[in-house]
Amino acid sequence: xxxxxxxxxxxxxxxxxxxxxxxxxxxxxxxxxxxxxxxxxxxxxxxxxxxxxxxxxxxxxxxxxxxxxxxxxxxxxxxxxxxxxxxxxxxxxxxxxxxxx
Numbered sequence: 001x002x003x004x005x006x007x008x009x010x011x012x013x014x015x016x017x018x019x020x021x022x023x024x025x026x027x028x029x030x031x032x033x034x035x036x037x038x039x040x041x042x043x044x045x046x047x048x049x050x051x052x053x054x055x056x057x058x059x060x061x062x063x064x065x066x067x068x069x070x071x072x073x074x075x076x077x078x079x080x081x082x083x084x085x086x087x088x089x090x091x092x093x094x095x096x097x098x099x100x101x
Contacts, residue, residue: 003050009042013085021076036073038086040066061096065089 014037021033044063049055072086081088 003048004045005048006045007043010039011042012039013037016085018075018077018082033076035075035082035085038070038073040070040087041068043067057100059096059098061098062094063096064091064093066091 015034018033018035023031023033025031042063042065044061046059046061049058049060066087066089069091071090072081072088074080075082075086077083079088
């Protein structure tokens with residue numbers, strides 16, 4: 001919308017088998033651990049300055065990552081989650097200033 005912009009990102013990772021955590025139940029059956037599905041939402045809004053002012057060609061962005069502040073699901077890996085698939089970063093807010101020359 002002219003100088004304004006906004007975005008929303010939805011990231012979904014389905015459940016999967018954690019092959020490093022295989023065990024046998026009391027009935028002697030092999031059981032494979034299922035890592036639960038996980039999703040996060042990020043959002044941002046930005047404004048692009050135009051005109052003859054010193055701020056011409058400058059963009060300011062404000063955003064929030066992991067809006068729901070969701071923790072990654074448990075997996076049998078270092079730190080208790082699968083770092084190659086999930087992120088342990090909680091909700092965080094950022095402000096970005098970008099200037100083109």
